[in-house]
Amino acid sequence: MEQPSILASVFRKKMAETKDYSMTSEATEVTLYPTQFLNVDFLNGFKTQEMNPQTGTNDEYYAIGIPDGSYITFIANANTGKTTFVCQLAANIVRRFKTSTIFEDSIEAGLTPERRRALSRFSKEEYKTRYIIRDSGVTAENIYQRIKAIHDIKTGDKETYLYDTGHKDMYGDPIVKMEPTVYIIDSLAMLMPEKYVESDEMAGKSMGAASALVISNVFKSLFPMLKEANIILIGINHILEDVNMSMMPKKTSLPGLKQGERVPKGRTATYLAGTMFRMDYMGKLKPDETYHVEGSMVDISLIKSRTSGKKVSTRLIYDFSNGFDPWLSLLRYMQDRKLLFGGGGSLYFEPEKKYRFSYGNFREQILSNKEFRDAFINVVVSYLKQDVEQRDRTVDDLHLDDLMNSEAITSIL
Numbered sequence: 448m449e450q451p452s453i454l455a456s457v458f459r460k461k462m463a464e465t466k467d468y469s470m471t472s473e474a475t476e477v478t479l480y481p482t483q484f485l486n487v488d489f490l491n492g493f494k495t496q497e498m499n500p501q502t503g504t505n506d507e508y509y510a511i512g513i514p515d516g517s518y519i520t521f522i523a524n525a526n527t528g529k530t531t532f533v534c535q536l537a538a539n540i541v542r543r544f545k546t547s548t549i550f551e552d553s554i555e556a557g558l559t560p561e562r563r564r565a566l567s568r569f570s571k572e573e574y575k576t577r578y579i580i581r582d583s584g585v586t587a588e589n590i591y592q593r594i595k596a597i598h599d600i601k602t603g604d605k606e607t608y609l610y611d612t613g614h615k616d617m618y619g620d621p622i623v624k625m626e627p628t629v630y631i632i633d634s635l636a637m638l639m640p641e642k643y644v645e646s647d648e649m650a651g652k653s654m655g656a657a658s659a660l661v662i663s664n665v666f667k668s669l670f671p672m673l674k675e676a677n678i679i680l681i682g683i684n685h686i687l688e689d690v691n692m693s694m695m696p697k698k699t700s701l702p703g704l705k706q707g708e709r710v711p712k713g714r715t716a717t718y719l720a721g722t723m724f725r726m727d728y729m730g731k732l733k734p735d736e737t738y739h740v741e742g743s744m745v746d747i748s749l750i751k752s753r754t755s756g757k758k759v760s761t762r763l764i765y766d767f768s769n770g771f772d773p774w775l776s777l778l779r780y781m782q783d784r785k786l787l788f789g790g791g792g793s794l795y796f797e798p799e800k801k802y803r804f805s806y807g808n809f810r811e812q813i814l815s816n817k818e819f820r821d822a823f824i825n826v827v828v829s830y831l832k833q834d835v836e837q838r839d840r841t842v843d844d845l846h847l848d849d850l851m852n853s854e855a856i857t858s859i860l
Contacts, residue, residue: 468602468605469602472675475624476495476622477754478514478624479491479511479512479754480512480514480515482535482536484539484771485511485777485824485828485831486763486827486831488512489509489831489832489835490749490755490760491513491514491722491752492511492755493510493755493839494510494832494839495507495508497616498616498617500615503619508614512540513536513540514721514722514753514754516673516676516679517674518669518673518682518719518722519679519681519720519724520684520720520722520723521681521683522683522684522685522703522710522724522725522726523726524685524686524727525685526728527727527745528765528771529683530557530558530683531765532726532747532763533633533681534551534563534566535770535771537549537631538566538567538568538578540679541628541629545626546608546626547577547629548576548577548579548629549567549628549630550579550593550597550629550631551580551581551630551633552630552631553580553581553582553631554582554632554634554637554638555637560580565770585632586640586641587639587640587662590632590665591668591669594630594669594672594678595672597628597630597676598676601625609623609624609626611623624677625676627678628677629679629681632681632682634683634684635662635683635711638662638712638716640658640661658712659712662712682716684716685710686709687708687709688709702723703723703750703758721752722753723749723752724748725748725750728743728744729762730743730744731743732764737806738775738807739807740764740766740767740768740772741766741767741768742768743765744763744765745762745765747760748760755835759834761776762776772810774813775809777827781796781826781830792804792805793805796823799822802823804819
């Protein structure tokens with residue numbers, strides 16, 4: 448018969464007496480937050496299980512979206528729409544939580560307040576209380592101070608911010624987290640430290656190298672607070688030309704970069720991210736062509752992830768007037784997967800052949816016809832789930848008894 452750990456029980460009781468959230472918190476399963484861009488959410492998704500306390504068995508479900516309490520970076524060339532997409536993504540994450548707020552340090556001032564509010568789909572009152580913008584006086588050091596303030600507010604009054612995720616852990620107990628906060632830095636390329644400190648560590652370094660070192664150190668110190676208070680930090684960064692004066696090919700400094708590309712402010716501030724997306728312009732869209740929007744097509748690639756095993760990508764439709772369109776992006780997904788049949792004004796998807804549409808009137812139909820919308824979502828999600836299953840790596844369970852066998856260890860190695 449298994450014996451419970453006396454030390455664990457005593458330790459938990461002692462930590463509870465401190466009434467310090469940082470001392471009592473324990474690791475739980477990762478929670479992912481959907482962004483309403485389903486083809487992007489499933490890129491970072493995975494199939495998992497939770498204990499059903501009523502049956503005592505494990506139920507499977509798909510976790511999709513952005514991981515809780517994590518650091519995420521988006522890298523792209525100029526004019527790709529990365530600031531627009533991050534604004535929409537952040538608003539869609541916080542929308543369903545009563546205390547959730549977006550903080551944005553807009554160093555580049557890439558969006559006007561009215562444009563940002565329109566993209567967020569917040570009312571004026573919601574925008575005022577849910578979206579806090581700073582566009583001057585931003586430094587690496589005071590970003591740390593602001594995130595620490597958010598952390599202290601949330602952990603100091605945890606009951607106000609805790610919520611039941613609706614999922615269970617391996618023991619059948621509810622997974623409880625703090626409601627997510629999103630903090631955006633736009634952009635890492637423009638971020639500067641408050642001052643350069645003369646020290647042995649800085650000696651002999653250029654201004655750029657010294658700046659990158661300070662920023663990297665600040666980011667490393669943020670990580671415990673992000674996880675503890677469920678703060679999702681999103682860093683936006685540029686892809687720049689990397690001039691190589693040598694005749695020899697230069698190795699890229701980050702995954703997802705091509706020959707002759709680099710990201711500013713040192714690789715560490717970007718590489719520390721657990722999730723990295725790259726966005727690439729794929730061509731112009733005209734109002735009188737396929738999707739009947741003036742905009743562009745953008746490829747978004749998941750180039751680093753701790754929840755998804757492989758580098759994968761999908762296409763997004765960027766409407767310059769209204770931002771990235773989740774419905775047209777799903778239509779493009781179906782097109783890329785060769786799952787649309789017919790032609791002209793009589794396109795359809797299987798098995799629901801009764802719904803007929805064109806590229807031009809698809810969005811109008813999907814928004815006005817709930818039956819059509821539900822049928823389309825069901826079909827798309829079924830294929831997105833297939834994508835996850837195809838790329839998931841199946842790993843056999845290895846038990847302690849097996850590992851004690853030297854032959855088993857040899858076979859693993």
